[in-house]
Amino acid sequence: MIGRRGWGSERGAAAVEFALILPILVLILFGVIEFGGVYNAQLMVTGAAREAARDMAIHGAVNDAAEVARAAAIGIPEGALDVTVAPATCAEGTDITVTVVYDRPFLTGLFGSTVELTGLATRRCQG
Numbered sequence: 001m002i003g004r005r006g007w008g009s010e011r012g013a014a015a016v017e018f019a020l021i022l023p024i025l026v027l028i029l030f031g032v033i034e035f036g037g038v039y040n041a042q043l044m045v046t047g048a049a050r051e052a053a054r055d056m057a058i059h060g061a062v063n064d065a066a067e068v069a070r071a072a073a074i075g076i077p078e079g080a081l082d083v084t085v086a087p088a089t090c091a092e093g094t095d096i097t098v099t100v101v102y103d104r105p106f107l108t109g110l111f112g113s114t115v116e117l118t119g120l121a122t123r124r125c126q127g
Contacts, residue, residue, distance in 0.1 A: 049119035
């Protein structure tokens with residue numbers, strides 16, 4: 001009968017297996033962190049577009065609507081949002097569309113440098 005010593009030592013097997021699986025675990029961890037950050041930024045951009053469309057539908061001022069969008073995007077650097085309002089005037093009974101675009105940089109750089117996030121909202125003008 002061959003004992004355990006006959007097959008050789010397995011003392012380092014766990015360390016080798018851990019070393020092989022660690023890069024995959026780290027990649028998954030960074031992926032979850034990046035996805036969470038991008039998803040949060042997408043929610044902020046969409047919320048900013050909704051707030052700007054609401055302000056534009058009520059007040060009809062394009063510059064004020066853009067400022068409302070920038071103020072609603074909490075956590076996004078000032079000046080990083082590109083706000084577009086179409087049409088530029090808000091006549092009663094017409095629809096106004098606000099598009100907010102944000103190029104969010106990735107934290108790690110493993111998945112590229114930036115991702116473009118777009119928020120879109122449409123409201124009926126109140127006049």
